[in-house]
Amino acid sequence: MIRLQAIERRFAVGDEAVYALNGVSLNVEKGEYLSIMGPSGSGKSTLLHIIGLLDRPTAGQYWLAGKDVTGLADEERAQIRREKIGFVFQLFHLVPRLTAAGNVELPLTLAGLPREEREERVREILAAYGLSARARHVPSQLSGGERQRVAIARATVTRPEILLADEPTGNLDRGSGREVTGIDRVFGHP
Amino acid sequence: MRGADVLRYSVHALKGYPVRSVLMLVAMAIGVAAVVLLTALGEGARRYVTGQFASLGSHLLVILPGRSETTGGHPPILGETPRDLTLDDAFALLRSMHIRRVAPVVLGSAPASWRRREREASVIGSTADFQRIRYLKLAQGHFLPEIDPRKAAAVCVLGATVRAELFGPEAALGQWVRLGDRRFRVIGVLAPQGVSIGLDLDEVVIVPVASAQALFDSPSLFRILAEARSREDLSGAVAASREIIRDRHEGEEDVTVITQDAVIGTLDRIFRALTLTVAGIAGVSLVVAGILIMNVMLVAISESREEIGLLKALGAASGKIQLLFLAEAGLLSLTGALLGAGLGLIGVWIGRQLYPALPLAPPAWAMAGALAVGVGAGILFGVLPARRAARLDPIQALSGR
Ligand SMILES: Nc1ncnc2c1ncn2[C@@H]1O[C@H](COP(=O)(O)OP(=O)(O)OP(=O)(O)O)[C@@H](O)[C@H]1O
Numbered sequence: 235m236i237r238l239q240a241i242e243r244r245f246a247v248g249d250e251a252v253y254a255l256n257g258v259s260l261n262v263e264k265g266e267y268l269s270i271m272g273p274s275g276s277g278k279s280t281l282l283h284i285i286g287l288l289d290r291p292t293a294g295q296y297w298l299a300g301k302d303v304t305g306l307a308d309e310e311r312a313q314i315r316r317e318k319i320g321f322v323f324q325l326f327h328l329v330p331r332l333t334a335a336g337n338v339e340l341p342l343t344l345a346g347l348p349r350e351e352r353e354e355r356v357r358e359i360l361a362a363y364g365l366s367a368r369a370r371h372v373p374s375q376l377s378g379g380e381r382q383r384v385a386i387a388r389a390t391v392t393r394p395e396i397l398l399a400d401e402p403t404g405n406l407d408r409g410s411g412r413e414v415t416g417i418d419r420v421f422g423h424p
Numbered sequence: 425m426r427g428a429d430v431l432r433y434s435v436h437a438l439k440g441y442p443v444r445s446v447l448m449l450v451a452m453a454i455g456v457a458a459v460v461l462l463t464a465l466g467e468g469a470r471r472y473v474t475g476q477f478a479s480l481g482s483h484l485l486v487i488l489p490g491r492s493e494t495t496g497g498h499p500p501i502l503g504e505t506p507r508d509l510t511l512d513d514a515f516a517l518l519r520s521m522h523i524r525r526v527a528p529v530v531l532g533s534a535p536a537s538w539r540r541r542e543r544e545a546s547v548i549g550s551t552a553d554f555q556r557i558r559y560l561k562l563a564q565g566h567f568l569p570e571i572d573p574r575k576a577a578a579v580c581v582l583g584a585t586v587r588a589e590l591f592g593p594e595a596a597l598g599q600w601v602r603l604g605d606r607r608f609r610v611i612g613v614l615a616p617q618g619v620s621i622g623l624d625l626d627e628v629v630i631v632p633v634a635s636a637q638a639l640f641d642s643p644s645l646f647r648i649l650a651e652a653r654s655r656e657d658l659s660g661a662v663a664a665s666r667e668i669i670r671d672r673h674e675g676e677e678d679v680t681v682i683t684q685d686a687v688i689g690t691l692d693r694i695f696r697a698l699t700l701t702v703a704g705i706a707g708v709s710l711v712v713a714g715i716l717i718m719n720v721m722l723v724a725i726s727e728s729r730e731e732i733g734l735l736k737a738l739g740a741a742s743g744k745i746q747l748l749f750l751a752e753a754g755l756l757s758l759t760g761a762l763l764g765a766g767l768g769l770i771g772v773w774i775g776r777q778l779y780p781a782l783p784l785a786p787p788a789w790a791m792a793g794a795l796a797v798g799v800g801a802g803i804l805f806g807v808l809p810a811r812r813a814a815r816l817d818p819i820q821a822l823s824g825r
Pocket residue numbers: 245246247252253254272273274275276277278279280281324401402403404
């Protein structure tokens with residue numbers, strides 16, 4: 235499903251070159267659940283951005299569902315993002331002026347679904363994440379965990395083939411070294 | 425994304441930043457209101473002035489001594505002064521079958537007095553037909569008698585203001601009024617007429633033409649008024665008057681013949697040009713409003729970079745982002761323009777209440793033009809910010825870079 239070959243992401247900071255990723259190769263099959271762990275600044279977010287077609291590698295190749303997407307044009311990348319990928323951002327990036335329901339509805343609106351169907355699916359998914367009572371709240375009225383669940387709901391409401399969830403290293407549970415908050419718990423992977 | 429969703433999203437975004445949105449609305453509204461008000465003023469002035477002339481009656485010809493240079497022809501030969509118009513010239517016009525009646529007019533000014541009251545008055549010398557040609561209404565008595573125009577008669581008709589100032593509450597009919605060094609018996613009083621072609625008919629005293637000639641000791645006429653038999657006779661009447669006077673003036677065409685149509689046509693053109701000019705000036709404010717919308721939209725885009733980045737990350741195509749911002753600009757300018765049109769019309773209505781005499785009315789082209797230019801400017805100046813928004817890189821926009 236996802237195949238990365240010698241991916242490199244280099245940032246130019248002044249005259250210096252910073253390598254966020256260098257020679258990353260990766261294979262993820264359909265239905266597979268993969269956690270990537272690493273210390274802060276190790277390039278996890280950068281990698282997810284590249285997999286999510288939000289960023290382009292400076293070298294290497296990327297196949298998605300058997301298709302080489304490395305050099306795809308912006309509009310085609312946008313279409314794949316819209317149709318195939320759900321992304322939970324590290325900082326959630328909820329729209330502050332939209333309610334929880336409004337945020338979750340956004341990808342459905344962009345997909346061009348009719349209004350009744352959108353509202354139905356938003357209602358369902360908010361209920362599934364225990365957010366029904368918070369549907370009319372704007373992000374500033376939500377707790378951190380509620381915000382995260384809204385972000386996850388927004389990423390999954392379109393039922394994407396690929397779900398990418400980005401969490402900072404700081405959320406590691408000290409005792410086990412495993413992530414115990416957020417995504418894992420929501421998806422039942424302890 | 426569906427059209428209705430684009431609109432709903434834009435409306436929501438605009439409501440999210442009320443100060444910014446209201447600012448742009450006001451700018452656009454002021455621009456459109458300015459166009460509506462100024463053109464209404466220009467149009468009102470045009471209607472007022474042409475209405476003044478239209479009240480003269482549409483078959484009227486005015487014959488003035490002297491050749492108006494604007495009508496073309498040879499420039500006057502040096503030292504040559506135009507021949508005066510005389511009573512004989514005036515009545516010669518009646519030879520034309522196109523002309524129904526004529527009224528010679530002598531104009532001068534003389535002190536008018538009754539008992540101890542005295543005031544300066546314009547004195548018109550004319551004939552009984554003057555009343556018919558100018559549609560004068562009498563408040564009391566009757567107009568000048570049908571007498572031989574070459575004979576003087578010591579009678580006069582007073583304008584409404586002159587009567588009021590000389591007589592106050594006392595009866596004027598039958599009284600003897602002094603004009604200069606002569607005495608005239610009041611036989612009629614005009615109903616208030618208002619100003620017409622520069623002459624306030626409330627401020628005049630009308631006497632038989634021969635009496636006025638004697639009073640001012642001059643045989644020459646100020647002008648001749650003639651009435652064509654019908655509208656269709658008008659051009660024939662103009663040609664005939666020129667010809668008749670030319671014959672009488674030894675082949676010299678030394679008079680100017682004006683018709684109401686020609687005067688109205690000229691005034692009409694002048695005031696239309698004036699209205700267009702003020703519309704243009706006010707139109708500049710619409711463009712200014714458009715530029716303001718552009719500025720505010722640019723600020724809006726830098727304020728909502730994160731949201732734009734998110735939309736792009738969620739897979740919104742660049743075209744859609746552009747459409748969202750154009751819809752915002754379009755909605756704002758359309759609402760602002762409609763608001764401005766409403767404000768302008770309210771202003772026009774207030775103006776009408778304050779000055780009922782001035783027929784204020786914004787021309788339809790100005791209303792339509794202001795709306796179109798306003799919305800056009802809003803959208804046009806919305807293009808640059810919209811494209812800039814569409815070009816944002818999602819990761820950079822999301823991370824605030
Ligand atoms: N636009 C950029 N310009 C320069 N350097 C960058 C840029 N984006 C990321 N980096 C660098 O790339 C490295 C990887 O960053 P990344 O955000 O992927 O880390 P991370 O593993 O997600 O860390 P965390 O767990 O703290 O979220 C960091 O050292 C970061 O400073």
